[in-house]
Amino acid sequence: xxxxxxxxxxxxxxxxxxxxxxxxxxxxxxxxxxxxxxxxxxxxxxxxxxxxxxxxxxxxxxxxxxxxxxxxxxxxxxxxxxxxxxxxxxxxxxxxxxxxxxxxxxxxxxxxxxxxxxxxxxxxxxxxxxxxxxxxxxxxxxxxxxxxxxxxxxxxxxxxxxxxxxxxxxxxxxxxxxxxxxxxxxxxxxxxxxxxxxxxxxxxxxxxxxxxxxxxxxxxxxxxxxxxxxxxxxxxxxxxxxxxxxxxxxxxxxxxxxxxxxxxxxxxxxxxxxxxxxxxxxxxxxxxxxxxxxxxxxxxxxxxxxxxxxxxxxxxxxxxxxxxxxxxxxxxxxxxxxxxxxxxxxxxxxxxxxxxxxxxxxxxxxxxxxxxxxxxxxxxxxxxxxxxxxxxxxxxxxxxxxxxxxxxxxxxxxxxxxxxxxxxxxxxxxxxxxxxxxxxxxxxxxxxxxxxxxxxxxxxxxxxxxxxxxxxxxxxxxxxxxxxxxxxxxxxxxxxxxxxxxxxxxxxxxxxxxxxxxxxxxxxxxxxxxxxxxxxxxxxxxxxxxxxxxxxxxxxxxxxxxxxxxxxxxxxxxxxxxxxx
Numbered sequence: 001x002x003x004x005x006x007x008x009x010x011x012x013x014x015x016x017x018x019x020x021x022x023x024x025x026x027x028x029x030x031x032x033x034x035x036x037x038x039x040x041x042x043x044x045x046x047x048x049x050x051x052x053x054x055x056x057x058x059x060x061x062x063x064x065x066x067x068x069x070x071x072x073x074x075x076x077x078x079x080x081x082x083x084x085x086x087x088x089x090x091x092x093x094x095x096x097x098x099x100x101x102x103x104x105x106x107x108x109x110x111x112x113x114x115x116x117x118x119x120x121x122x123x124x125x126x127x128x129x130x131x132x133x134x135x136x137x138x139x140x141x142x143x144x145x146x147x148x149x150x151x152x153x154x155x156x157x158x159x160x161x162x163x164x165x166x167x168x169x170x171x172x173x174x175x176x177x178x179x180x181x182x183x184x185x186x187x188x189x190x191x192x193x194x195x196x197x198x199x200x201x202x203x204x205x206x207x208x209x210x211x212x213x214x215x216x217x218x219x220x221x222x223x224x225x226x227x228x229x230x231x232x233x234x235x236x237x238x239x240x241x242x243x244x245x246x247x248x249x250x251x252x253x254x255x256x257x258x259x260x261x262x263x264x265x266x267x268x269x270x271x272x273x274x275x276x277x278x279x280x281x282x283x284x285x286x287x288x289x290x291x292x293x294x295x296x297x298x299x300x301x302x303x304x305x306x307x308x309x310x311x312x313x314x315x316x317x318x319x320x321x322x323x324x325x326x327x328x329x330x331x332x333x334x335x336x337x338x339x340x341x342x343x344x345x346x347x348x349x350x351x352x353x354x355x356x357x358x359x360x361x362x363x364x365x366x367x368x369x370x371x372x373x374x375x376x377x378x379x380x381x382x383x384x385x386x387x388x389x390x391x392x393x394x395x396x397x398x399x400x401x402x403x404x405x406x407x408x409x410x411x412x413x414x415x416x417x418x419x420x421x422x423x424x425x426x427x428x429x430x431x432x433x434x435x436x437x438x439x440x441x442x443x444x445x446x447x448x449x450x451x452x453x454x455x456x457x458x459x460x461x462x463x464x465x466x467x468x469x470x471x472x473x474x475x476x477x478x479x480x481x482x483x484x485x486x487x488x489x490x491x492x493x494x495x496x497x498x499x500x501x502x503x504x505x506x507x508x509x510x511x512x513x514x515x516x517x518x519x520x521x522x523x524x525x526x527x528x529x530x531x532x533x534x535x536x537x538x539x540x541x542x543x544x545x546x547x548x549x550x551x552x553x554x555x556x557x558x559x560x561x562x563x564x565x566x567x568x569x570x571x572x573x574x575x576x577x578x579x580x581x
Contacts, residue, residue, distance in 0.1 A: 031193055051089060087136065190203065267321075337371045381428045382478050437454040520544070
């Protein structure tokens, strides 16, 4: 199987190069736009200013090269180069929008055409080409202002060539976000350029097919990555608008997918407007989620039960989001985490309990560490994760998640004074014979969360396996840790001689963590892994440690707002962008 994967990857690479070279040699006509494109992408003003100052931050690497040409930068790794070739940085320059920003955008865009426009370089993959075309078209008016005829002709000719490349190679993009990017870019470009509409129609059908096969009944993707889902949702919304603007009705499968995804994204939205960080996804660019939901105009509420395998408990100012399903499998699990039953908590505009996040931009060691169960706010057993990483794929070097939980029963309902989640998973049964069960209750006013974690051996075969694991410890017990990773801006101190931890948020709220006294409580260092920063941010974690000595172990704990914390806190302070924090 691995040999087949390797051969398939080489074939895709060869076909991309072949069709890129053919497209680059095409005698394409420099046709214009059917109508003035409406820019839909949102950039960051702060990042745009940093680019103009010569601070090039891509894929976790910062190069400080004032006055440098983008295409002459020393390339620290492949991800850095791919981000350059995707042209998302155009959004940031357009957000600045002044003469200096436009001149930089023009210089770097025509520099790319000169250097790579004939089908060379790493940017000729279907997903990157789709991403790049969307940016070029979105910001065409910004970039073409003041440019002369030959430059303008080169721009349109390159758009034409890249659109033809995409028309022949979109099938080479992997299922999931890469294929959605390729098809949405193709539709966007073919509908925008004069005389290219015929190229759009096969792509419209293909996109509808992807919507039908890749977006499940819960409005989720096989990767279960919330940030990927937001990107797919945005691409589907943009391409539906482009079709409508061009006088076409988007296919039913396309519109139904938008309709299914919107309520799921609302489930995955914390009270502060950010996404829950699971399975390799970040929180999304600030304001992006709410903007995308507003553009889609889907008003349907969240369905009861799970959305893409996640559960949400929301009351008062408090949001709890849990990973309540089996982890992704196969190729869809290349970025997945061993996070079953992990949860995040946000209070108002402030994050309280988090997962460490994806360490992908900080190198392979951080990426691997971020995927392990101890990097999540849940229970890990004896140093084991609830799922393991398989051997690296020979074609991509990425590892699938294997041997994860197969049975994750859950129930969501009401407690006497609030909402209740109950769930369990069997990820530790093969190694220790133990099932992990977790109950969370959130009071109706959102001021209290009561938690209970249980470990128990259920079947006779599980009990025999537990006995063997216990014997291996010389009857000292199987060590477990329940972790509660805190956001870096939470100020935590141990109180009451080790019986509690108090946590102060920047809003002025105080939360207190307590437990039933049967375990050892400590405050330990943690990290917050965030894309777009130079290094992991230092943080703290609350760790409850104990030992399972019998077939059933129960641990109770609670999170509650201190009595003096007001019901409504005015929290208006803005967080400034600090990349080194």
